[in-house]
Amino acid sequence: MEELIKYGRKMVISGLVDSHFGNVSKRIGDRMQISTTGSMLDELEGEIISVPIDPSIPDEMDVIASSEVNLHRKVYEKTSALAILHGHSRYAVALSMIYGKGNLIVPEDSESLYLLHEIPVVGGGVGSDELAEAVADALKDHKAAIAEGHGTFARGSTVDEAFVILSSVEHACCVKYLVDTGKKGPAGF
Secondary structure, three states, rough: OHHHHHHHHHHHHHHOOOOOOOEEEEEEOOOEEEEOOOOOOOOOOEEEEEEEEEOOOOOOHHHHHHHOOOHHHHHHOOOOOOOOEEEOOOOHHHHHHHHHHEOOOOOOOHHHHHHOOOOOOOOOOOHHHHHHHHHHHHHHOOEEEOOOOOEEEEEEEHHHHHHHHHHHHHHHHHHHHHHHHHHOOOOOO
């Protein structure tokens, strides 16, 4: 729980999310700790709850869990992830809208290319089953996926690793945006 509180704060301080947007979770056995809906990620004390990963197991805490609780469940079901961080960083959101769902963002800089290889852009409404399936499927073979117009979902075997991936996606998208803009000439676009 303390780890999620720490990294929620780091996400806000790093500009990877504005305070009320995004969510964090960590798998512990057949349950997950997850931020509550509408919680401020830089003030998560008392805002992390535990819910079952299996959606067929009723739990009274589901009603206050993040609106993306089913997406987190689906990712834990379909991947080896033990932590998921979701942020709405500016460049990742912008590039997801420029490239559009179904496309891949290929980093320009060597470090991002080495770490991420490529970043799929997926579609689906916030909190929808469509988005949950799309992100989970993308995260089978990628460390991160960007939901078009919505933000990045990063997975890791630790919360720290998921934070590194989330940070790396924003760095890669910033560099890619600047390079793409520069290629269009002095007028920009």
